[in-house]
Amino acid sequence: MRGRLALAGLLVAAQANATGALAEKPHTEATPAPTCPAPAVMPGPGVADPFHLPSDAAKQLNADALAFYRQGKWEEARQKYRAAEAADPQFLAPGLNVACSFVRQERFAEAVTEVRRLLDTAYLPWSDELATAADLGALKVRPEGRALRAILDEDRKKWAEGLSDDVLFVARTRAPLKVGKGDNADPDAAGTFVLGPRQEVFAWSPRTRRYRQLTSEQGRVLLLGRSRDGRRIAYATGEKWLLAPGQPPRLRGVVVKELDLGTLAVLGEARISGDLGRLEILQTGPSFAYRIDPGAGKGATFALREGRLEPAPVPRTARAVASLTGRGAAATGEEALPDCRGRVRDLLPPTAGTASVQVRPGDGPPFVISGPFGGGLAGLPIP
Numbered sequence: 001m002r003g004r005l006a007l008a009g010l011l012v013a014a015q016a017n018a019t020g021a022l023a024e025k026p027h028t029e030a031t032p033a034p035t036c037p038a039p040a041v042m043p044g045p046g047v048a049d050p051f052h053l054p055s056d057a058a059k060q061l062n063a064d065a066l067a068f069y070r071q072g073k074w075e076e077a078r079q080k081y082r083a084a085e086a087a088d089p090q091f092l093a094p095g096l097n098v099a100c101s102f103v104r105q106e107r108f109a110e111a112v113t114e115v116r117r118l119l120d121t122a123y124l125p126w127s128d129e130l131a132t133a134a135d136l137g138a139l140k141v142r143p144e145g146r147a148l149r150a151i152l153d154e155d156r157k158k159w160a161e162g163l164s165d166d167v168l169f170v171a172r173t174r175a176p177l178k179v180g181k182g183d184n185a186d187p188d189a190a191g192t193f194v195l196g197p198r199q200e201v202f203a204w205s206p207r208t209r210r211y212r213q214l215t216s217e218q219g220r221v222l223l224l225g226r227s228r229d230g231r232r233i234a235y236a237t238g239e240k241w242l243l244a245p246g247q248p249p250r251l252r253g254v255v256v257k258e259l260d261l262g263t264l265a266v267l268g269e270a271r272i273s274g275d276l277g278r279l280e281i282l283q284t285g286p287s288f289a290y291r292i293d294p295g296a297g298k299g300a301t302f303a304l305r306e307g308r309l310e311p312a313p314v315p316r317t318a319r320a321v322a323s324l325t326g327r328g329a330a331a332t333g334e335e336a337l338p339d340c341r342g343r344v345r346d347l348l349p350p351t352a353g354t355a356s357v358q359v360r361p362g363d364g365p366p367f368v369i370s371g372p373f374g375g376g377l378a379g380l381p382i383p
Contacts, residue, residue: 045158046210047122049090050202051173051371058088065097074101092118092126100135108144111136116151123159125200127152128216156264159212163261164230165338166203168214169357170221170329171375174198176383192252193241195220199380201235204369206340206359211369214259222251223329223379225281225288225322230338232267234258234281234288234304236324241382242275249326249382250275256290258304270309281322282314289314322378329379331355344369346376355380 054062065080078101081094099114115136118126130136130152139145177196198219203212215221215235223236239253254276257269272279272292278299280291289312293299303312323330334345341362348355354374360366374380 042207044205044208044210045123045161046203046205046208046212047090048210049371050122050211050213051171051373052090053174054084054091054093055088058084058091058094061087062091062094062097065094069097069101072104074105077101092121096126096129096133100133103136103139106138108139108142111139112144112147112151115139115148119151119155122213123155124213125216127156160262160264162205163203163212163214165207166205166212167338167344167357167359167369168201168203168224168226168233169370169375169377170199170224170235170379171202171357171370172198172373172380173200173219173371175373178383190243190245193243195222195238195241195251195382197222197380197382198373201233202370202375204359206337206342206361214261214264221379222254222382223279223281223322223324225283225378227286227288228283229286231261231286232258232288233261234290234322236279236281238276241326248277250277250294251324251326252276254279256281256304256309258288268304268307270304270307272309277325279324280320282318282320284314284318289318291320324379326382328381329376332377335377337361344377346378 061080061084065077065084068074068077068080078098081098081101084091084094095114095118099111099118102108102111102114115130118130130148139148176198196219199221200213200217200219201215201221201224203214204210205212214233217237220237220239221235222238225234227233234256236254236256238251238255240251242250242252252275254272255269256272256279258267259265260267274294276292276294278291278293280299282289282291282301284303288304290302290304290309291299292302292309301312301314302309322332331346331348334343336342337344337359343360345358345360346355347358347368354372355376356368357370357375357377358366358368370376
């Protein structure tokens with residue numbers, strides 16, 4: 001994995017109005033949006049539950065396999081890894097370990113087969129895991145590596161299909177790390193803390209009821225905004241949290257990125273210098289602008305150009321769609337389900353509890369799509 005020997009361990013892991021155009025003739029009603037189909041009736045890319053935690057039995061088998069792996073007992077290790085997968089079919093980490101074991105034996109074709117299986121299931125996060133896996137290094141420089149690059153490109157395109165029709169939100173993949181007493185207004189907590197919210201951007205399809213992870217930012221996504229035409233997203237990550245008695249919390253190491261949903265290509269990114277008091281993502285036609293405030297003023301507006309945030313005026317029609325402070329992201333309210341009759345909204349607990357994203361379909365009871373650890377259309381409070 002990132003920064004150490006890449007043996008996969010226990011990886012535990014919207015916004016387009018309902019369609020309908022008014023006809024030119026008077027007294028003609030708008031075409032109603034279709035009702036979303038029942039769960040799992042339409043095929044499509046993605047996974048059923050990206051927030052799944054592996055069973056204890058599968059985790060133990062995966063750990064047992066590691067002992068054989070370290071001894072170079074490849075067949076014995078693979079038997080344990082396969083058993084871990086059988087114990088919990090949604091636990092995909094053993095598959096990467098199997099691929100690594102084949103590379104260590106120079107059985108490169110079999111390693112590619114395992115890699116394809118992972119990527120076909122979940123392009124993200126596994127494309128990122130594969131890119132940083134040290135034990136796959138020998139595969140990447142061989143002729144089979146060309147096949148691997150082709151597989152990555154093919155699965156990236158599949159993963160991006162139809163994202164403009166999906167609900168996008170930020171969700172936690174695991175329980176977040178907390179500071180002090182776990183209250184971001186704790187007056188006794190002071191200092192500079194490393195952020196560990198364990199949050200990424202996800203897409204959920206109303207038609208397939210499947211999920212796709214769209215970012216792999218070490219769990220540091222804090223804010224999400226979508227362009228007016230629904231084809232791009234802008235998001236912000238953060239590294240550190242600054243607390244001082246009597247002062248509002250601030251953020252350090254904030255980076256903004258823009259991503260094309262049709263290709264999953266990063267269109268640009270830039271780091272915000274200094275400490276941040278407030279950040280807003282504004283829609284400006286098909287693109288974005290950013291209002292950045294280091295303190296308590298109104299802030300200045302910027303555009304992302306060639307890897308830098310440059311001062312730029314915004315049109316009067318620009319609209320703030322996401323807001324971030326040292327306390328986290330503000331809730332956005334309610335939106336129409338893309339291409340389906342219904343609504344999606346931020347659901348905030350009345351007192352203590354976990355924020356979530358709730359879907360209210362046009363013909364059924366509401367349900368939560370953001371998993372057990374919390375989610376928000378634009379982001380979440382900092383724990």
